[in-house]
Amino acid sequence: MASRYIANTPREQQAMLGTIGVAAIDDLLVRVPSKARLARPLAIGPAVAESDLIRELRALAARNADADSHVCFLGAGAYDHYVPSPINHLISRGEFFTAYTPYQPEASQGTLRTIYEYQTMIADLTGMDVANASLYDGASSLAEAVLMAMAVTERAEVVLARGVNPLYRRVVAAYCDGPGIRLRETASPDGVVDLDGARKLVGGKTAALVVQSPNFYGCLEDIGAAAGIAHAAGALLVIVSDPVNLGVLEAPGRLGADIVIGEGQGLGVPLSFGGPYLGVFAAKQALVRRMPGRLVGATVDRDGRRGFVLTLQTREQHIRRAKATSNICTNVALCALMATIYMATLGKEGLVRVGELSAAKAHYAAERLSQVPGVSLRFGGPFFKEFTLRLPKPPERVVARLLKQRILAGVALKSLDRQLGDCLLVAVTEKRTRAEIDAFAEALGRAVA
Amino acid sequence: MENIPAELRYTNEHEWAKREDGKVRVGITAYAQEQLGDVVFVELPKVGARVTRRQSFGVVESVKAVSDLFAPVSGEVVAVNADLPKSPELVNQDPYGRGWMIVITPSDGAEWDGLLTAKQYEEFLAEGGH
Numbered sequence: 001m002a003s004r005y006i007a008n009t010p011r012e013q014q015a016m017l018g019t020i021g022v023a024a025i026d027d028l029l030v031r032v033p034s035k036a037r038l039a040r041p042l043a044i045g046p047a048v049a050e051s052d053l054i055r056e057l058r059a060l061a062a063r064n065a066d067a068d069s070h071v072c073f074l075g076a077g078a079y080d081h082y083v084p085s086p087i088n089h090l091i092s093r094g095e096f097f098t099a100y101t102p103y104q105p106e107a108s109q110g111t112l113r114t115i116y117e118y119q120t121m122i123a124d125l126t127g128m129d130v131a132n133a134s135l136y137d138g139a140s141s142l143a144e145a146v147l148m149a150m151a152v153t154e155r156a157e158v159v160l161a162r163g164v165n166p167l168y169r170r171v172v173a174a175y176c177d178g179p180g181i182r183l184r185e186t187a188s189p190d191g192v193v194d195l196d197g198a199r200k201l202v203g204g205k206t207a208a209l210v211v212q213s214p215n216f217y218g219c220l221e222d223i224g225a226a227a228g229i230a231h232a233a234g235a236l237l238v239i240v241s242d243p244v245n246l247g248v249l250e251a252p253g254r255l256g257a258d259i260v261i262g263e264g265q266g267l268g269v270p271l272s273f274g275g276p277y278l279g280v281f282a283a284k285q286a287l288v289r290r291m292p293g294r295l296v297g298a299t300v301d302r303d304g305r306r307g308f309v310l311t312l313q314t315r316e317q318h319i320r321r322a323k324a325t326s327n328i329c330t331n332v333a334l335c336a337l338m339a340t341i342y343m344a345t346l347g348k349e350g351l352v353r354v355g356e357l358s359a360a361k362a363h364y365a366a367e368r369l370s371q372v373p374g375v376s377l378r379f380g381g382p383f384f385k386e387f388t389l390r391l392p393k394p395p396e397r398v399v400a401r402l403l404k405q406r407i408l409a410g411v412a413l414k415s416l417d418r419q420l421g422d423c424l425l426v427a428v429t430e431k432r433t434r435a436e437i438d439a440f441a442e443a444l445g446r447a448v449a
Numbered sequence: 450m451e452n453i454p455a456e457l458r459y460t461n462e463h464e465w466a467k468r469e470d471g472k473v474r475v476g477i478t479a480y481a482q483e484q485l486g487d488v489v490f491v492e493l494p495k496v497g498a499r500v501t502r503r504q505s506f507g508v509v510e511s512v513k514a515v516s517d518l519f520a521p522v523s524g525e526v527v528a529v530n531a532d533l534p535k536s537p538e539l540v541n542q543d544p545y546g547r548g549w550m551i552v553i554t555p556s557d558g559a560e561w562d563g564l565l566t567a568k569q570y571e572e573f574l575a576e577g578g579h
Contacts, residue, residue, distance in 0.1 A: 154495075289490070289492065314490075319515060320515060323508075323517075
């Protein structure tokens with residue numbers, strides 16, 4: 001059957017088969033066991049008109065529960081922060097609408113400039129000297145930070161706080177399997193790092209101590225104390241941070257972090273059912289030669305005019321091959337552009353306001369929800385925009401019940417942390433209203449009664 | 450005429466070696482820095498690291514190229530030029546002096562005799578230096 005969209009006609013297929021001396025395409029598949037082969041055509045219905053197809057796809061899409069159709073208290077690494085409308089308009093411009101750093105990058109001064117501004121704003125927010133042009137997401141940024149710490153310190157052990165997002169820890173474990181990095185974990189019995197336990201684990205073999213703050217359970221960690229422990233052992237302190245919080249929270253760089261990574265999704269990148277997101281990566285100047293990812297630098301041309309270039313490319317694999325210190329020569333330029341426009345649109349005051357509103361509403365929600373009989377905050381201590389609740393009924397069932405009332409109640413932690421099987425992780429952003437929070441509390445009350 | 454001090458020994462990779470109280474000071478030759486152009490970065494091992502003859506002990510990066518640095522002799526690194534991270538241009542300005550890179554305590558004294566003399570290095574350069 002001739003295909004309308006695949007420019008590969010039966011006659012061309014015959015010509016190609018003739019050239020390689022094969023009678024039929026099936027002859028190329030003789031090595032595939034017959035029971036693994038489909039003996040009939042794919043069950044795809046007959047062609048339909050485009051308008052009918054769109055209607056069908058819309059109906060399918062309408063079955064999704066998303067943050068527009070439901071009230072979202074989901075967090076655990078991705079947050080329903082407001083995405084200002086200039087972002088979509090500006091990224092849709094033809095000059096910008098690509099996911100890639102362009103080839104011959106210096107020919108695209110506008111793109112390089114936005115990346116440079118992104119790096120500058122991320123470095124400011126995190127309190128670090130340099131930020132790269134971005135990596136894929138928070139998890140891959142953390143894995144790269146661990147590899148970088150190993151290269152910098154020439155040590156092969158990394159201590160991860162249990163409060164680091166468990167999905168990130170899985171990605172780190174996958175990256176560390178090949179190079180043989182030993183991963184150790186500190187306990188967080190009260191929701192935050194047990195500092196005495198960490199002090200025992202971090203020693204002369206430790207490349208880095210990794211702490212997330214606010215951590216996966218929502219709790220704020222003592223970054224300064226963690227820095228003291230790491231640095232006393234000659235290890236680096238890697239902080240996992242959510243940059244959208246840093247309008248309010250102290251920059252990790254000012255508390256002693258050597259590398260700050262994070263998921264930048266909150267900075268104007270839509271939830272999009274899990275990606276593409278934005279891997280934030282920033283470090284101290286002294287470590288820049290070991291930093292992965294692309295870097296845009298500012299310079300002047302021969303007439304003294306300001307311009308932008310990809311800099312320190314000698315770290316990268318297309319130049320240094322096997323000896324590269326950066327083996328990730330791409331970035332998520334479009335998501336980084338969203339973050340750039342987001343930060344520029346909100347400005348310093350706007351970012352502070354987002355943080356203050358999120359924190360205030362989260363604290364209101366925590367108070368309301370923990371007044372529900374049988375419901376309590378799992379951990380004491382300060383939190384920011386997310387907190388862990390202990391429920392008297394199985395959290396998965398509560399989540400399913402509230403879903404029917406168009407409330408995304410939070411993340412049931414059982415599948416991510418077996419010790420917290422009775423817990424629900426709730427996130428509150430500046431978008432939530434008092435009415436929504438009150439309705440959530442009432443619905444929760446009915447669900448656990 | 451190249452600047453090739455007679456009292457030093459050399460490698461095919463354009464490093465020089467200078468014997469000092471049983472130790473060996475190492476850098477790259479005037480010819481090497483000319484070929485590289487402006488040096489912008491030098492990555493050196495830490496004091497205490499072990500290096501092996503003809504194997505890479507560091508990296509020199511110029512505006513034109515990135516090149517490995519090869520150890521003229523095997524041994525332990527006992528000193529590293531701490532000025533180079535901030536002033537890599539010393540490699541261009543004074544390759545045999547302030548542009549030195551590391552000092553090695555050799556583990557095998559016989560390796561010294563395998564290095565090129567100034568005359569041999571000069572001939573090597575005259576043949577094209579490859």
